[in-house]
Amino acid sequence: xxxxxxxxxADDRALLRRRLRTPVLTFxxxxxxxxxxxxLGATLPFAQVWIVELLVVAVMVALILLVSMEVIHxxxxxxxxxxxxxxxxxxxVGMTLTDYLAR
Amino acid sequence: MSQRLADGVGVARAQHFxxxxxxxxxxxxxxxxxxxxELLLFSALFLVxxxxxxxxxxxxxxxxxxxxxWIGATNTVVxxxxxxxxxxxxxxxxxxxxxxxxxxxxxxxxxGSLFLVLKGYEYYADWDEHMMPFLDDRPFALVETPAARLFxxxxxxxTILHALHLFTGIALLLGMTCLAAKAGFLxxxxxxxxxxxxxxxxxxxxxxxxxxxxxVVNR
Numbered sequence: 001x002x003x004x005x006x007x008x009x010a011d012d013r014a015l016l017r018r019r020l021r022t023p024v025l026t027f028x029x030x031x032x033x034x035x036x037x038x039x040l041g042a043t044l045p046f047a048q049v050w051i052v053e054l055l056v057v058a059v060m061v062a063l064i065l066l067v068s069m070e071v072i073h074x075x076x077x078x079x080x081x082x083x084x085x086x087x088x089x090x091x092x093v094g095m096t097l098t099d100y101l102a103r
Numbered sequence: 104m105s106q107r108l109a110d111g112v113g114v115a116r117a118q119h120f121x122x123x124x125x126x127x128x129x130x131x132x133x134x135x136x137x138x139x140x141e142l143l144l145f146s147a148l149f150l151v152x153x154x155x156x157x158x159x160x161x162x163x164x165x166x167x168x169x170x171x172x173w174i175g176a177t178n179t180v181v182x183x184x185x186x187x188x189x190x191x192x193x194x195x196x197x198x199x200x201x202x203x204x205x206x207x208x209x210x211x212x213x214x215g216s217l218f219l220v221l222k223g224y225e226y227y228a229d230w231d232e233h234m235m236p237f238l239d240d241r242p243f244a245l246v247e248t249p250a251a252r253l254f255x256x257x258x259x260x261x262t263i264l265h266a267l268h269l270f271t272g273i274a275l276l277l278g279m280t281c282l283a284a285k286a287g288f289l290x291x292x293x294x295x296x297x298x299x300x301x302x303x304x305x306x307x308x309x310x311x312x313x314x315x316x317x318x319v320v321n322r
Contacts, residue, residue, distance in 0.1 A: 019194040019197070020191060023190035023191060026190070027186070027187040027190075030183045030186075030311075031180065034179055034180065037314075037315055037319055038319075041315075041318070041319035041320075041322055042172070050319075050320040053315050054320065060311050061308060061311060061312065064304055064308045065308065068186055068190060068307075069301055069305070074131065075128055078128065078131050078135055081132060081139065082139075084139065085142045085143070086142070088139070088143060089142060089146040092143070092147065093146065093150055093153075097154075100154055100158070101157070
């Protein structure tokens with residue numbers, strides 16, 4: 001087994017930087033978006049702030065799905081499956097809330 | 104992603120698959136089929152939380168004020184960190200750095216355990232504040248607002264279900280770490296790490312939804 005933490009060569013360091021760039025950037029983006037939501041939740045700056053909070057969550061979910069779970073790189077059939085899951089959720093939420101919000 | 108694998112890293116083809124690529128795709132498709140059912144399960148719970156808020160806004164806000172917002176936020180940070188370590192384990196597996204991969208997997212399990220410890224403390228604080236309406240021997244703190252009971256019960260169902268998934272995930276991860284530490288693992292089963300990583304990221308995704316829907320929007 002190789003231990004990459006001990007005496008990394010210049011090539012290894014470059015490889016590590018290249019491979020971990022996307023996960024680290026995703027991590028930082030998720031933390032920044034969470035900070036936005038926590039700040040909004042703690043300060044409640046205006047009445048309709050929940051709309052912004054849910055939009056931020058949607059961006060976080062999209063980031064995890066597309067980048068962390070690598071859906072963007074998957075073959076079409078896997079992309080279709082993952083997309084279908086959220087399509088069903090959209091039907092579930094959309095039709096139910098249409099009823100409750102239109103009463 | 105198999106085109107990014109290092110030499111000596113790969114998957115031993117099972118005889119019922121024609122190619123390794125087909126085997127890898129089938130494994131991904133299988134885990135996604137299961138994750139979709141999990142997504143629908145949790146989505147239904149979160150939808151009921153939103154409906155409870157629409158139907159009983161005052162009671163839901165009163166109940167949500169008792170939730171430990173900062174513990175929830177800290178736990179979200181912990182799970183985002185665990186997603187990073189899981190992604191690192193996947194990348195290390197692809198380049199054949201087995202020891203680093205094992206360490207990243209252990210770090211992921213440790214962060215998952217930290218989440219459960221914090222969640223346990225949160226439940227203890229809830230118990231202390233009489234916020235467990237299903238306990239007969241401890242009168243519910245919000246007994247004057249009966250609808251709050253709906254939201255609090257839903258909160259426990261959703262978070263305990265998530266914690267069960269996380270606990271299962273940690274147990275599986277530790278078991279897989281034992282296997283992954285053995286010589287030759289990455290030349291035969293590298294895709295196990297990728298498939299498992301999807302499950303871990305999904306647990307993270309569910310909490311990313313649970314935190315704002317239960318803790319944030321009801322404040």
